[in-house]
Amino acid sequence: MDKEKILEINNLKISFTQYQKGMQQTELPVIKDLSVTIHAGEMVAVVGSSGSGKSLLAHGILRILPYNAEMGGEIRYCGKPLTEKNIRKLRGKEIVLVPQSTAYLDPLMKVGRQICKGLKDKEKKHRLDTIFEEYSLDKKVQEQYPFELSGGMTRRIMISTALVEKPKLVIADEPTPGLDPKLAKRAMEHFRQLADMGAAVLVITHDLELALETVDRVQVFYAGHTIEDASVDDFEREETLRHPYTRALWRAMPKHGFHYIGGVQPYVKDNLQGCPFAPRCDMASRECQGEIPWKVSGSGYVRCIL
Numbered sequence: 223m224d225k226e227k228i229l230e231i232n233n234l235k236i237s238f239t240q241y242q243k244g245m246q247q248t249e250l251p252v253i254k255d256l257s258v259t260i261h262a263g264e265m266v267a268v269v270g271s272s273g274s275g276k277s278l279l280a281h282g283i284l285r286i287l288p289y290n291a292e293m294g295g296e297i298r299y300c301g302k303p304l305t306e307k308n309i310r311k312l313r314g315k316e317i318v319l320v321p322q323s324t325a326y327l328d329p330l331m332k333v334g335r336q337i338c339k340g341l342k343d344k345e346k347k348h349r350l351d352t353i354f355e356e357y358s359l360d361k362k363v364q365e366q367y368p369f370e371l372s373g374g375m376t377r378r379i380m381i382s383t384a385l386v387e388k389p390k391l392v393i394a395d396e397p398t399p400g401l402d403p404k405l406a407k408r409a410m411e412h413f414r415q416l417a418d419m420g421a422a423v424l425v426i427t428h429d430l431e432l433a434l435e436t437v438d439r440v441q442v443f444y445a446g447h448t449i450e451d452a453s454v455d456d457f458e459r460e461e462t463l464r465h466p467y468t469r470a471l472w473r474a475m476p477k478h479g480f481h482y483i484g485g486v487q488p489y490v491k492d493n494l495q496g497c498p499f500a501p502r503c504d505m506a507s508r509e510c511q512g513e514i515p516w517k518v519s520g521s522g523y524v525r526c527i528l
């Protein structure tokens with residue numbers, strides 16, 4: 223693809239420093255090796271189980287990590303390193319986040335004022351009205367405080383806020399929980415539209431089935447590592463997927479019978495070498511404990527020796 227690379231993340235690492243019993247310091251490496259590239263016009267889903275570090279990825283890109291977090295690796299935006307100074311200028315304008323937690327709204331400020339912070343011009347106000355209509359939000363909502371709204375309503379407002387700007391990069395962190403299936407689908411379609419208009423869209427989710435309806439590619443994230451990057455077409459059949467974990471995810475999808483994956487994801491502190499899925503994999507061998515290189519395979523790539 224020769225479209226412009228909007229976001230390029232190489233070997234991202236995020237770890238926390240924790241203090242135990244006095245001054246004893248421990249490192250908690252949550253994201254160990256994550257790489258993802260999104261071109262203009264592309265919508266990519268990052269899927270991973272709960273607690274695997276998906277929100278940290280979003281917060282790492284926007285540089286809103288907690289003080290005890292440390293980040294390594296490389297993040298590039300439109301071909302240049304995304305520095306702390308740059309992101310400050312771009313955040314909320316060219317680069318927008320739809321946060322996972324509804325706690326991101328200021329509880330003491332009316333909703334309308336929060337969304338309209340930068341909406342001095344008429345065009346944006348008009349866009350906001352249209353978006354509100356599309357999400358079945360009454361204009362009166364703008365006069366309310368966050369505590370007066372239901373969870374689903376708050377989520378719709380957060381999505382609207384991000385869509386009002388004409389962003390170049392959209393990062394949506396679990397944007398659909400709390401929405402009914404129709405609205406969830408509409409939200410995903412809305413992100414798709416932004417991609418079709420030229421934006422790069424990163425959707426962080428554990429709803430693989432919903433994501434597959436709108437995205438172009440899926441990045442599978444497991445125990446701190448990117449393990450596979452597959453096109454949506456690869457998900458049509460189990461055989462076209464490459465990593466045993468991705469195949470297990472496929473079998474766990476409701477329409478493929480909800481098959482449960484045995485075992486649990488390794489804890490970040492258990493400093494496992496090699497493939498993080500090996501302890502749960504039927505096909506694992508000694509080789510899986512060594513360094514596992516990326517392999518290009520069809521339209522995707524995978525980190526598996528099989």
Ligand SMILES: Nc1ncnc2c1ncn2[C@@H]1O[C@H](COP(=O)(O)OP(=O)(O)OP(=O)(O)O)[C@@H](O)[C@H]1O
Binds near residue numbers: 238272274290428
């Ligand atoms: N401030 C912090 N200090 C220490 N560890 C933290 C901190 N914030 C997050 N973590 C650790 O990072 C892990 C990943 O958190 P994150 O919120 O990114 O997960 P997630 O994949 O977004 O999960 P979910 O699907 O539940 O949203 C957590 O399980 C937790 O162990």
Ligand code: NI
Binds near residue numbers: 277
């Ligand atoms: Ni999260």
